[in-house]
Amino acid sequence: MGITTRFTKLTLATIGAFALSSSIALADADDNELVIEGMKMTTMVEGAEDGPVDEVYSGWRFRSEETQALETDDFENPAFSAVDRGKELWTTVTGSEGKSCASCHDKAEDTMKGVRASMPKWDKATSKPITLEQQINRCRKDRLGAEKIKFDNADMLAMTSYIGLQSRGMPVNVDTSGPMSEWAEKGKKIYYTRVGQLDMSCANCHEDNYGKRIRADHLSQGQINGFPTYRLKWNGLGSVHRRFKGCMKNIRAKPYKVGGDEFVALELYVASRGQGLSVETPAVRN
Amino acid sequence: MKKSFVIAFAAAGAVLLGATYSQAGSHSKTVSPEMAMIKDGVFEKSLTGGVGDAEKGKKTFANRKLGNCLACHANKDLANLPFHGEVGPPLDGVAGRYEEKQLRAIMINSKAVLGEATIMPSFYRLENGVRTLKKFSGKTILNAEQVEDVIAYLKTLK
CATH class of the missing domain: 1.10.760.10 (Cytochrome c-like domain)
Structure with missing residues (x-):
């Protein structure tokens, strides 16, 4: 007030x-x-x-x-229901490999700090810059064995807002x-x-x-x-x-x-x- | 760049000339966009050969899908409508600041009068930005009649 x-x-x-x-x-x-x-x-x-x-x-x-x-x-902030969903997805096993994001990246609060602030960044594999969405899809496909999702898919936005939040203020x-x-x-x-x-x-x-x-x-x-x-x-x-x-x-x-x-x-x-x-x-x- | 632009303009004009004449029909006096070339910041001739309708022009001025002039220009005559823009100068008293032939030139091809850097769209020109949506490509923002109507309306803003 x-x-x-x-x-x-x-x-x-x-x-x-x-x-x-x-x-x-x-x-x-x-x-x-x-x-x-x-x-x-x-x-x-x-x-x-x-x-x-x-x-x-x-x-x-x-x-x-x-x-x-x-x-x-x-x-x-009306975006926070998506942030909550992103937090949930972080530890949810998906895809053929039986893994979640947390399996490799542990706690997002630690490992995702600063990521949003420096995206897009250079990607050696494709010799191009890569956006946060594309990096998430890379992980989904290569690590989780899950299908790629679109930039404005609700789950993608949940992930990008949750990951992005870890850089807030940076x-x-x-x-x-x-x-x-x-x-x-x-x-x-x-x-x-x-x-x-x-x-x-x-x-x-x-x-x-x-x-x-x-x-x-x-x-x-x-x-x-x-x-x-x-x-x-x-x-x-x-x-x-x-x-x-x-x-x-x-x-x-x-x-x-x-x-x-x-x-x-x-x-x-x-x-x-x-x-x-x-x-x-x-x-x-x- | 300006030179190549003029050449492209002339070339497009030449190619389309035939089509324009065959389409002319009952509007035989209509000046096509290819032919509406600005010289010394003015365009004397009415694009339709006649005088525009100020009442219709007022509507075209305000209509978001047509002139949408209010998006950028404030205008006390339309004080009843909300959200007047600030990007261009207010148009109150514009009739006293510009002659009809200048207003027409600015509307046809703003860049030819106000300079290449202006944000103002050119309302009766075909050479606009790249990647124009199919729906709008090969079309001017306003047609000749609508341009003349808006000019007639602007002339009432004294």
């Missing part, structure tokens, strides 16, 4: 910021501080000197007070060096390419116009530090690739394939734009 009074004060500040917004080119992330279950999150970091933005903001800073509040308390830290640099470049190219009949690139909204209203929506920088994210609009959790797909459709473009090279490259590049932000998985957005 303490949250309510704090937010009332902040609401006034936010209204003030909106009144000014037409005269300020880039502004409008609010000044609220994100504390989840007593743990302070980093929702803003200074951009790199040669980086695309001066300040890097988590999408949380662009959401309404009501939506923001949902993420501060795990009992209020800074995003993806590797874009060595063989990864080529993929980051590929992702960057996609980021700046105009697509669809409406002829827009990711950058047109999320770099040039973040902080502004587009109809009812408040444009963020499109950071992905909270994925999988519970979107109120979806009434459920979704993967980064699902979000990319939705954006492309809005621009009347044919989305790339979920799990395909283009979206993996884009995920890597967009993650790299958010280096240093806290992992917020599972975040809540509208």
Whole structure:
């Protein structure tokens, strides 16, 4: 309930910021501080000197007070039923080999710490970056003898949110060096390419116009530090690739394939734009 | 890049010319998108050869599946509708700031007037982003009549 009074004060500040917004080119992330279950999150970091933005903001800073509040308390966060399911799946034997995740990885709290923060990462076996979903499927197929599941399958989202939670509060830290640099470049190219009949690139909204209203929506920088994210609009959790797909459709473009090279490259590049932000998985957005 | 763009534009125009004329029929005065080339930031001729309907234009302006102009531009004339965007400039008094031929040019091909970096869609141009969904490919966002209707409406915003 303490949250309510704090937010009332902040609401006034936010209204003030909106009144000014037409005269300020880039502004409008609010000044609220994100504390989840007593743990302070980093929702803003200074951009790199040669980086695309001066300040890097988590999408949380662009959401309404009501939506923001949902993420501060795990009992209020609607993603936590999936997290509970993920915890259950972690120790559930599945597939032909009679194993569960825990058979090899023991306690997720220890072994999965930091994993979300550094995905996608280089995969020697395929000589490509690998996403968290793809790594889970690799384990399912090779270790458990279980079938692969889709990125937005309920069990996959339960696993990615449970595993991701183990990195909550840790800074995003993806590797874009060595063989990864080529993929980051590929992702960057996609980021700046105009697509669809409406002829827009990711950058047109999320770099040039973040902080502004587009109809009812408040444009963020499109950071992905909270994925999988519970979107109120979806009434459920979704993967980064699902979000990319939705954006492309809005621009009347044919989305790339979920799990395909283009979206993996884009995920890597967009993650790299958010280096240093806290992992917020599972975040809540509208 | 600009040069190759113009060449591609001209080539597409040449290829499609025949088809455009054969389709013209009763709208023989309609200027096809391939022919709607912007020069010096203006386009003088009505795309339909006639004057647009401001009332219809108002609806096209607000309609999310058509102009969806309100997504980016605030407009006090439509204060009854919620959620006006902030991405583009407010359009209150736009008729006093731009001539009709400028408004038409911006709507046809925003990039040719406002610069290549603008986020504004080009509403009567076929050369848009890559990977356009089949449903929309080879089509302009608005047709000639709808563009003229919106221009007629914008001219009422004094």
